Amino acid sequence: MADIIATNETILVVGGGISGMTAALEAAECGKQVILIEKGPSVGGRVSQLYKYFPKLCHPTCGQEINQRRIKANKNVRLLTMTEVAEVSGEAGNYSVTLKTAPRYVTENCTACGDCGEAVEAEFDSEHNYGLGKRKGAYLPHQMAYPQRYVLDPSIIGTPDATKAKEACKYDAIDLDMQEETTSITVGAIIWATGWRPYDANKIQPYGYDRFANVITSVEFERLMDPHGPTGGKLLRPSDGKEAKDIAFIQCAGSRDRNYLKHCSRICCMASLKQTTYVREKYADDGKATIYYIDIRAIDRIDDFYQNVKADENVSFIKSKVAKIEEDKASGNPVLHGVNTEGYERYANPHDLVVLAVGMEPSVASEDFPIKVTVNDNGFIEQDEANGAIFAAGCASDALDVNRAVQSATASALRAIQVVNKVAGMEG
Amino acid sequence: MSNMNQAMVEKYRNDFLKEVKANVEEGDWVQMCMQCGVCSGSCPFGPYWDHPPQELFMMIRAGKREEVLSSNSMWMCTSCYNCIARCPRELPITHIMHGLAHYADRLGLAPKEQPTRKFANRFWDNLVKKGRVNELKLGVSLYFMNGFIEGIKTAMAAAPLGMGMMKAKRLSPMEYFGGHGVKDSKGLDAILKKARQIEDEKIAKYNS
């Protein structure tokens, strides 16, 4: 990566999800030099794994397409995938950063023709599908992947599959000798947009995610709706492939709970409300959705979405934190036990499928930041003078929906610009 | 204004919540409940609660003093700790239930014939006598806690079990005449007396 040009007027953006892309692009479209790094093989982050957004029910790939086009068109942005920050030192306006780039084993020669993918045999759990489906050892992460370039799973290196992939490539795009690279750069400001990860549902033991096939997470549920996802876009439940027509959504699965995440993850209520529309989309009046909730947090203008879902006779709401799930062994149905606290009503409700509205956890644990930043009890980076020119964008700063994450990313771009403009002596 | 209406108006004062916070074990925590109901759904005796824990907490806030304290509900606690383990707000619900039960009992408001109330009291009485539980005496007192005739019936019904236990050497008739105990029962008495005294001093004068 000898050709990376960075100065203390350069802005480094860490994380290529929608927040990082936004921060990078907003700064670049303002004429600033930006280096955007992404740990994975392609940009897009969590939103690329969603079927639709609330409240518009539009497809995230639409915005993704625009943002990718913006990146393609903008020479101020230098994108480095498979790259992480190893070390940071320095101060506002002058940071030394060491970047570590993992080998992709596929060069820029790749045309994404797909021959290597067909040649290799080993299969792996698909990260894009949260492990619900398989991918090959040579693969394009997903349809919309940018860069549109294949990647080899490091575990096939040294196996016959690696040779097969190399031999299949007509364009000499596979370099099995590629090594991890370390690059040192100087930048003026850093935008930390490392995003979130779904809370580990295995930890929510009363719900038996680890024991019952028909208990899945909200992010997995999104993948079921993808026409090219693990079920070909059908709402089928994992245990027996049966159509899941009666679906329970459990809110605060891992949020607002001292046993798991103490904070409210903000998005989950709207996400479940949205997902009830998937049930309707697939099964019309045959579909049934039940939301078990503590408080429905459909905040601000989009409360109308909640009102509309509430008006749907096939969607019911039960004010209750589900106590536990048991499995009816004969039918495979998860049975939800609890008490509706509105008037004290005990229930034991069987459903075809249970979707846990899992919480939002910062991707980077507070102890793992390469340089000291102020992190609150919930693990999110706070705005603090002491952070120098390190600014959080999106879900690294709070549990945010996409809209607010982009807002935050746009704000962070300005904060970074303030620093590099100062360096450039523009401010006086 | 009718008495009924007057009562409804009065009960929505916070007084009872304050009383509970002041006098009931772990009562401070009641205010932290967010009415999710996970405790109510987690209780193994759930179906037998007239008012499950989360509802009791709401009733406390609503000032339903009589209803709460004379309730059968908290006596249903089996101390399984499911509610504590699952409560998202860290409420020590098991202890609050015990605390409410104890407080109600002290005030004389607990249902007299509540079997667990009777058993729990006998258990305590039994253990303080010698500092250790005498299972046989406890069992016998238990059988007779509902009166002599009932007691004979219960004892007869339990007789095969008692015989089995004796056969397995897990119950000894000799225990009735002596049995285990602490040596320093004077010291233990003094400790318990002092503890009770400290606790009594703390109890506010809400008992009316």
Added chain:
Amino acid sequence: MAEDIKIGAYICQGCGIGERVDTAQLAQVAQRDAKANIVKEHPFLCNAEGVKMIQDDIDNEGVNRVAICACSRRAKTDAFSFDNVAITRANLREGVIWIRPDTDEARETTQEMAEDYVRMAVTETKYMSLPTGDEETKYTPNLLVVGGGVSGMTAAIEAAKAGYSVAIIEKTGALGGAAANSWKRIPQRGPYADPEDTGVDALISEIEANDKITVHLNSTITKTSGAPGRFSVDITTESGSTVTENFGAIVQASGYKEYDASQLPEFGYGKSANVVTQAELDAMAKEANGAPLKTKDGKDVTSVAFIQCVGQRSDKEGHLPYCSGHCCSTSIKQAMYFKDANPDIDTNVIYTDLRTPGAGGEDFYRSGQRKGITFTKGEVSEVVESGGSLEVKFRDLILAEDTSEKVDLVVLATGQVANAGVNIEEVDQDEPGQFTVNVDSILNMDYRQGKDLPQLKYGFSDSHFICFPYETRRTGIYATGPVRRPMDMQQAIEDATGAAMKAIQAIENAAKGRAAHPRSGDLSFPHFRREGCTQCKRCTVECPFGAIDEDEQRFPVFNEERCRRCGTCMGACPVRVISFENYSVDSVGQQLKIVDIPDEFDEKPRILALACENDAYPALDMAAMNKVEYSAFVRVIPVRCLGSVNLIWITDALNSGYDGVVLMGCQKGENYQCHFVKGSEIAHIRMSKVDDTLQSLSLEPERVSVHEVAITDIERAPGIINEMAETIEKIGMSPFKF
């Protein structure tokens, strides 16, 4: 454009193209039919050597138009990015070989398809030139902020920190806005336990100390004209004196007003002085300055009820249908005013859903509970005065009973109503050439389409896009804070910083003649041939961004810096006098005309597909990646927006013997997906008129169809094409073959 056109056509043989089609034949077609000056084949065009070959031709042979005949325009953009030349792409991979079966029978039609795409790409280069940008734009690093509340002050300070000058216009006599009347604010930092200083004084001092920021108090805007980079704004003081200043961009932070609680007689507002709104309670607290709060009749407050969602989240006439987002936390904050002063004061929050989201919200809720604030899930029906106190009647939803409580003070959580100026859809516009000041307007824009920002919903001037919260419909003007969406102060601060970012970006882009999002960086803008114009006003009415005004003779006046380059005006123009340098009636029209139309009896129909480049075109690309097949008879042309589709293309296509035309645009209607607002909708309307054309040609109406296609319609988009092919099979070929 005096320079000679020199077209280089480069045909890639990689990715199976060489095996599947006869590239030598393609080269011949490029040269012979499409008249490319230089034509080269390459086994692997996107590798360094292939790219160098093209660059050498540009450098040494004077090639200034490049037709890359290889993969989709969405692929390999890094490789095929050449400066200072116009580039087109013939999509031979995703558009041809990946969507056709590799069989002997298919070989002929596949070849024809490829040949047509080569013809089209080369032809397109002929009719496009490299956009030069608007040379008359200005750099005005000066920002106007409308509104001196927290949002406005934040935007001003943040922009100034980046080196820009800012003027704040504030209607009242002081900075501070709604927050200035508050005692404290919801905490913005961990541990999120206690109300904190509003920060308003600090913001005001920062502004006073900053020589980059000027403040106009007691002032309003009486006229806004111009465009990004050259806004001219009349600022008028209360006394009537007006100054005119120039700005590069505008941030509108005009805030909100509290919902009028007197519309809610059931809650006793107006009847009892001890029923107050949240804003009034905060004002009381501010006045008390830490002293115990008293009832209006001077008694100590011993109990307070906070009623949430008053007149909000309600579909009742006159109520607000939305949630204002901040009120739950605000009530907790206000209950803390009492609890912190005296824990014996009873404070009860009656709510239906307690909404304290995010990292800090739940901590704050817990802190409130810890302080002894009680929360009751209930619905209040009435507040009545009784015996010197207030009786709040409500249904306790947990205990499922109707009940009431007596309190000294009731606080109503009424919602935020946006100060968005006038609703331009309801107010008549001024006649061209005339301008009257509207006192209700915030911006008093002299735009053809109205004086204020278009409102999205419920009176808020928000963006319609999830991914792009600042995608404004008036370029260079950004709404922020509660005028955009109900919000609390923390969000307003974040939002205002983002808006300031977009505003300075608009200033930078305007100076370089570059388009704003979503075609950011695009230097092309509409060129207009005045002599042909019939003053029909379609372009001025349909422009989604209000970029086109009218002069006194009702000729359109284009404001390039306001333009977002969607081409809706071009599509609207019945006399085709509007075009872009690189996207015009000809650049598309000539492409469809050069397609080889086989004789009627060849049984090879031709279908024209005009596909939105943002959704439908990528969907077809992804279909290709998944090897979804579709008809070899289609010729797909990506368009900037379905709104840019001019009817003449349809007429030309039908006249030149196409058998069917398919238009694929974004979702329209309330949840429209079109980034040019109404492009898809307008196209649907325009195409409904195509029936007349069809009738006059005696053609079946089924030959033209318009569809809403999402980017995820990977199966459906090819399906639409195949359906048209089947339709043609049923109704027969067009008789208009030459």
Added chain:
Amino acid sequence: MSKKEYSFYPGCSSQKAASASNYQTSVNSMCDVLDIQLNEIPDWNCCSASIGYAGGGELPRLALSARNMALSEQAHAGQDIVATCAACWLATRETKERLLHDEALMKETNEALAAGGLKVEANQDIRHMVEVLIEDFGYDELGKHVQKPLEGIKIAGYVGCQTNRPFGIAGESFENPKYLDKLVETLGAEPVENYDKKVSCCGGALAFSEPEKSQALIKDIIESAYDGGAEMIVTPCPVCQLNVEAYQDNINAKYKTKFSMPVVYYSQLMSVAYGKSGKEAGLDGQLIAAKKLEDIAGK
């Protein structure tokens, strides 16, 4: 491994001729093999379990456990307190945590203890015997002593409540703790996978006062073990053991079931696997004979 010493709190039910005396017998045998020395807290008293609340209230109840802790601190400084009974362990550990967490309570408690001439610091760890086995030995070490693998027995690990909640065994979940299963495997027997009543409540002390309600719970616990193919239930708790074993006749009478499910302690399994006799393993204390264990022990 060298000898390990602990300050031991046996609890009332472990006493001679009390309901869990056979538990104590097997614990002694097990400790003998593992070279564990249990130093009984001198003059310990009842912890009041979780049912003492009605009569005891808060402070007197805490004072009971505090007295035990104080005596242990005096006699066995530096040793961890180990209990075999779930209720004893829980009451003591809870007391320790509350005292450390609440200064005022610590003060009051010591005020009370002072009346008996004692003082508590709550400085010893309070551990359940199972914790000692898993943490201080580990499955591998425990497995090394097996002489007679318990082959061919399918055993349902019934963890119950109080060894599991609210503290539980480190690294295990409240809803699906696996340590009994792992132990069963270590000893050569076969655990019932996904025994879905493994943490269900048996009614605890309310088995006395609310027999019908409790027996309904116990019925499910036994039934689920049968469903999983279990031939025996193993538990770490004397209350669980007694409740699940003792009421099977009553349940059979009421529900027309034919339960005859032996219920044993983990220490009994271990004693047998470690080569101890049936008597040493306390098998003579079963109400429902654990035949298969007896057979192995008798070999």
